[in-house]
Amino acid sequence: MAKTRTQFLRPLHREHSKSSDDFDRKLITPMIVGAILNPVNSSIIAVSLVPIGAAFRVSPSSTAWLVSGLYLATALGQPVVGKLVDAYGPKRLYVAGAIFTGIAGILGAFAPSLWVLIIARVILGFGTCVGYPSAMYLIRSEARRTGHESPAGVLTALAVSAQTIAVIGPALGGLLITIGGWRSMFAINILLAIVCLYYGFRYLPAMSSLQEASENKSDNRLDYPGMFLFAVTLIALLFFLMSPQFSHLFLIGLSALAAIAFGWRELHCSAPFLDLRVFGGNRPLLITFVRNFLAMTVGYAFLYGFSQWLQDGRGLNVTTAGLLLLPLSFVAIGVSSITGRSREIRMKLIAAAVAQIVFCLLLLVFNSASPLWLLILVIAIAGIPQGLASLANQNAVYYQADQERIGASAGLLRTFTYLGALLASAANGLFLQKAADTTGLHHLTIFMLIIAALFALLTIVDRSLGRIGVVTSAPTEEQVKTVKQ
Template identity: 55%
Template structure:
């Protein structure tokens, strides 16, 4: 291999970082246009196929912070390799699934497998910052953001094309070559022994299994209540587990969630809240708007995917143009305004809306898609405790998935009667408008964002 300059980011790490990071958005978005044909294939209503979305997000919402903590302790390599192997296994299970239950199980396995990619990438960025003595390279963070955004937005288009070529099972089969490629590149390029702890140290004493168990119970029961309001008695379990989590973590020698530090880091908590609100809007477009394009507007799966392509073009263009700029608050303000405009435009759509208006909606949606994800990612990197970069990145993704599940739940209510109708789309648009307004409010009042635009003390700005 070519020697790496001590003052330069090791660009050989980019390939495994990008491959690991895109596995989750690949599987989050390909399924968007597959829900309808899967429902037809198994004779399942939308309320049942929704578990294909929820199952993956339940697994990843719980698994990302846990995996992130393990990455912080033991380095990215072992978690990355195990995770990508699970993605391949889940893809094979989905390809061979004979009923909807097995298909949901396959999505859970895939979700768990994708948990390591993004925290590992953020940990590697932090590691390179320490090795080179430079502040985080904006170009590298932009590459990560652009890669995940690219997949997140072209996923429906790619999914539509795959379904047109080989049916909905191709959206699971695509995981097999991706997992093999990620395994090979990860084995070849990822550094060994990059964690803070040696493999010989006892995992139980460092990982805090009790804290992880309480966190899992809290999150799973909360998500079940959000998904199925009829299960509201579980909210009592949620509250009890959450109280127990806080009590235990304040006393644990090696807490999974350092609640004392987290409670004192209000800027990071506000960033987590923005991740939740932003994801609610973006996933309402991805899942709810996509279903309306197929059922309410009458487009085919491939046509709906192509109709969303301008989001990809706009999001990538905006991220590429603004990625090297350190400014975070300005990006978030413009992104919030873009979300508000998109929600208003959806209120004017109907069964006979012209294609040009659908294209305009997609183009406008590309602006917050490009700005918000990039700004939130950079904010987490700069606001998090350096010793918990990966777990903070994983926790940010948990809030992101909470927003995605909130969007899915809202879509389920909006489309409960008669499928993805125009009336249901307008209900979804009102919810999006509320979430986007809160996103704007939280950003306007958060003055700490301005401090993130200066290089870290003692470190020169790197690119």
């Protein structure tokens, strides 16, 4: 099996690589461009929630659906796309994602109502979820083609680019709003889609046929019932989180029943949507998914909640609020660049957890008259976990996942990222329901502090992290098996 897959992957890259022993660096640009589509649309909306709410005369709890709509679509789409990338290769999926992104940009730029905007964000979520699993697939397939581990700088560049664009997003959003209004933040996706189409058609390899992709055709069949049950589980849970009332408790029951049915289906299906038997036997990978969920919940709750508080609670305009968040970007880029080439995982995650706890404690003393230097200090500290957590968890997945399922595993990592973002969005809608004032910020901070403590605890007890740093060569099947134990 391993020989067949290796022979198959070689021709995919022959025309792109001048040396069979070197990573094909022509792939780096399309990888990064595709992977940043989702982070930029995740963060750029942060400073636009207030002006969009004013334009359509709706509350923060209503505009929170702009955040949740994208993340729900992404959480659902990532595992599907990851499986399809593993089966068919990245090119067709990458191009299709770019087309969806462009359609969402056009729809959002001319949306006449909030609900049309939400629909545009949902389409955007499906379109932008392709880039990351495609990039992880290409990194792993290049390592298999060359027989050498892909350069550490490639993984670092992928993580740093996503982090950079995520934290620059609010400042970019503020600039776009100043120049062309909040609709310009949707229109920018038209340009991004064109860029992705160019790179996708020109540089990305495509698998020649489904038969060559796998010796077992059933591996490539789509499990539509499993996808449906997975979707029902997430949608029912999201609707409850967005409006947690006693009368809505039936949604929790529906989500639980769908989850049970989903688990039974996947365990008894010959070609499951998510092979729970494989993922269930890989405990370190599952822990990484949960740890990423916790870290991203705090990160996104801060990004959206604090951005709104800067405008409503602190009285800053949208441009100033966006620019004030730039130190988060600089710190995130700095710590990622400094630590990116190190394979050590545990200390990065512990440092990220400690930084989250520290900035949460500082937020509890904030008020409407808090000095700018204190705001900047907290924003800078928040950049530490932004730069460390996603990079460390990404690298952990690279070594913990089965090589044949790297696309699906990378997709699931992003799914748990956006499940965290969904929970963060629901928390913002709950605690900042009427206005993003200081009292609401403090309640949101207590929520973030509890999640950060759980993130720290899970990192400390996970002994498997200590074995990742000792891998010094290409991640062979034997080495990956050792990391999983």
